[in-house]
Amino acid sequence: MIDLLILGAGPAGMAAAIEASRLGLSVQLLDENAAPGGQVHRNARADARGPGDIQAHAGAKLMAELAASGADCVYGATLWAIEPGPTAFYSVNGAARRVEAKRIILAPGATERALPIPGWTLPGVMGVGAAQTLLKSAGLVPQGEVWIAGQGPLLWLYAAQALAKGGRIAGILDMSDPGAWRRAVWRLPCALRKPRYLMLGLSWMRAVTKAVPVHCGRAIRALGTDRLEAIEIDGVRHAADTLLLHDGVVPNTQITRAIQGLRHEWNEAQRAFRPVLDEYGHTSVAGVMVAGDSGGIGGAWAAALSGRIAAIGAACDLGLFGVEQRDALAGPLMLQRGDELAPRGFLDTLYAPLPVPAAADTILCRCEEVTRGTIDNAAQLGCLGVNQLKAFTRAGMGACQGRTCHPLIHAAMAEARHAPAADMEAMRTRFPTKPLTIGELAALAE
Amino acid sequence: MKQALIIGGGLHGLSTALHLARRGGWRVRVLERRHVGRHSSGVNAGGVRRLGRDLREVGLSVIAAEMWDNLPRIVGDDGGFRPFGQIKLAESDADIAKLEARQAATHARGWTHEEMIDRDEVLRLLPAVSGHVRGAMIVRGDGSANPMRTVMAFRRAAQEAGVEIIEGIAVNGIGTTGSGTLVVETDRGPMQADRVANCAGAWASGLAAGIGEHIPTNAKASMMIVTERLPFFCLPTVGSAARALSFKQSEVGTVVIGGGHQGANDIATETSSQNLMNLAKAARIAAEIFPIVAGARIIRSWTGIEARTPDEVPVIGESGVMPGLFHSFGYSGHGFQLCPAAGAAVAELMAQGSTNMPVAELSPARFQQKAAA
Secondary structure, eight states, rough: EEEEEEESSSSHHHHOOOOOOOOTTEEEEEEEESSSOOOTTGGHHHHHHSHHHHHHHHHHHHHHHHHHHEEEEEEEEEEEEEEEEEEEEEETTTEEEEEEEEEEOOOOEEEEEOOOOOOSSSSEEEEEEHHHHHHHHOOOOSSSSSSEEEEHHHHHHHHHHHHHHOOOEEEEESSOTHHHHHHHHHHHHHTTTTHHHHHHHHHHHHHHHHSEEEEEHHHHEEOOOOSSEEEEEEEEEEOSSSSEEEEEEEOOOGGGGSSSOEEEEEEETTTEEEEEETTTTSSSSSTTTGGGGGGOOOOOOOOOOHHHHHHHHHHHTTTTOOHHHHHHHHHHHHHHHHHHTTTOOOOHHHTOOOOOOOTTTTTTTTTTEEEEEHHHHHHHHOOOOHHHHHHHHHHTOSSSTTTTTHHHHHHHHHTTTTTTGGGSOOOOOOOOOEEEEHHHHHTTTT | OOOEEOOOOOOOHHHHHHHHHSSHHHEEEEEEESSSTHHHHHHOOOOEEOOOOOOHHHHHHHHHHHHTHHHHHEEEEOTTTOOOEEEEOOHHHHHHHHHHHHHHHHTTTTTOOOOEEEEEHHHHHHHSEEEEEEOOEEEOOOEEHHHHHHHHHHHHHHHHHHHHEEEEEEEEEEEEESSSOOEEEEEEEEEESSSSEEOOGGGHHHHHTTTTOOOOEEEEEHHHHHHHHOOOOOEEEEEEEEOOEEEETTTTSEEEEEOOOOOOEEEETTEEEEEEHHHHHHHHHHHHHHHGGGGEEEEEEEEEEEEEETTSSSSSEEEEEEEEEEEOOOOOOOTTTTTHHHHHHHHHHHHHHHHSSSGGGTTTHHHHHHHHH
């Protein structure tokens, strides 16, 4: 049995592995990708110039420390289940494995919140996050008539990165609420405790607006028969080969929601569920901890700090030292984390998620092609929540297990029932949370 | 108008409510703690099966089979019922002998729905089955249905028949006023009724215990696996004589694998979860019998909580302690097919105190006799 299993080699997972190894724990780190970094530090070593370079430097440093840490890093590993114990199940190259650990730190990061404009399911329309993955991992810059629509820091970062790599962007539709500044401004002094975020954001926006026409508004449609051909902004048609959408990110809770008894809470500011955590990252389930954005969106620097803090907490749990030493080690890191989280209230207010489109024909669950109208109809027939909605409509039952649609159908259901989102329970997920084959699973029984 | 309260909004509660409301003269309310079809009703494997049933419930199952054939006339929808047969495979000579003995026992009682078939017929019906199969028993009119669709059909039909379904209401106990009227204690206050049905599934024996009636059940959480959509290769629902398997391909091409492999459950928190090593056993049996599915990707697995009685057949009948209270629970993982007929039987018992449906051997009295002895 190993001391500590860590899922995800993003900033939180890498920092946790480095810290835990330094403290003397035996550590195994799993990540689906071929190399460490996660989404934010993907290919960071090659990326340490240009927009986002401060983050890339931080990522490259973590990677170097991880390589030297002695942690057993397994890349190309997909975790698909966790049982009480805790015991984790994962697959590498089609072979399922089972590992028992005294502690598990889950750091699967964030997922993009889908932006269901009319036509968003057409081929040629994708998330900014996916485009960023292509940019970072394969150096693919956008080709042809590329439009970006939505809001949030990642939108501007991606645009700046794409331009710096020689990409061309036909136009951007900034869908953020122009009035949000007034609501957010009183949070600005707090945000300025860590001005780096705002400086960076402003620098990305400046670089982008110099080179790309920026429209403002929300009336956008993606048009095309078999794939995207054009977009329409305020009734004006523009040719488009690619449309990239973005409306911020939400904690990836696919795994934690599948663990029975692991409590989650609604975060009204970020309009998303997150696992209930103590300051070290302990969940309500023994042995299972969470670090990084999957416990609440805080960004890469806060994630790395929470990874280290969780590792210190795990080491103390396993008897390496007492709580006094634990608190002495983690205290300064918690103060730093507090600073890193200072701009969050400002950003969350400025970029509050866009409302789910009211049009009845808007597809919210793309796997099962369930529209907003179908969900409203189910609510009228007496459907009480998102879990029951599966029976009424099959929403959330497709191959993605609600990964994409959960925030949308949760919001739509709350609106249809005139209930606060916080009162509407989250959709339950079930293991395996990532697909594996019958044969892979069967091999475990031999 | 007489008042009836049905505790539990699963299929058996809904079916009982529907049949009672259709009799006329009854105001029927269903009390459901969470939402309709929350536990095993909505998430079972959907087998519509007479094949291999305990002899005490074959009679009810045969009536239910006729009702499944007529389901559109009963609830306005066929529940996705596809009567492509249920097959129990023999993988050895011992299995053949076991199935032949079973067939002789049902035929001796006058039921002829179970038929032995040879290996060639098995391969004709199941071209993708592994070559080691020796023969099988089949019930050609059996098949499978869609549990959620069936729940929704019964829900709709019950409401159209005048049943009031109250969701999000918890029942804490059952009592009497002393004058023959029953009182159901809920978290929204007491509710009175002339007749009460206890269709509370895994939580029903707890309600019975609350009035001093001991009907032992434990909870089970059978697991199911569903794969991605595959090309069509299997119409019947397939089991094995010696191994725990239930295998079917749905109308959209996904393969649903079950067989009673158990996950973990927690009655107090109303939750269940998978046991992955047990799930691996189900996957292994499926892949050995249908090698074609070894490469299919699993997209989901799930469990649902259900009550199991010590003798694995349900409890249907009037309480031995509280006249006017009728039990219908403990279906032990095979109540889905029975629901149209069991609901009709319980409704008849509630309305007229007797029924000519074959449920006498399922009476809760069998446990009281045991306790006395």
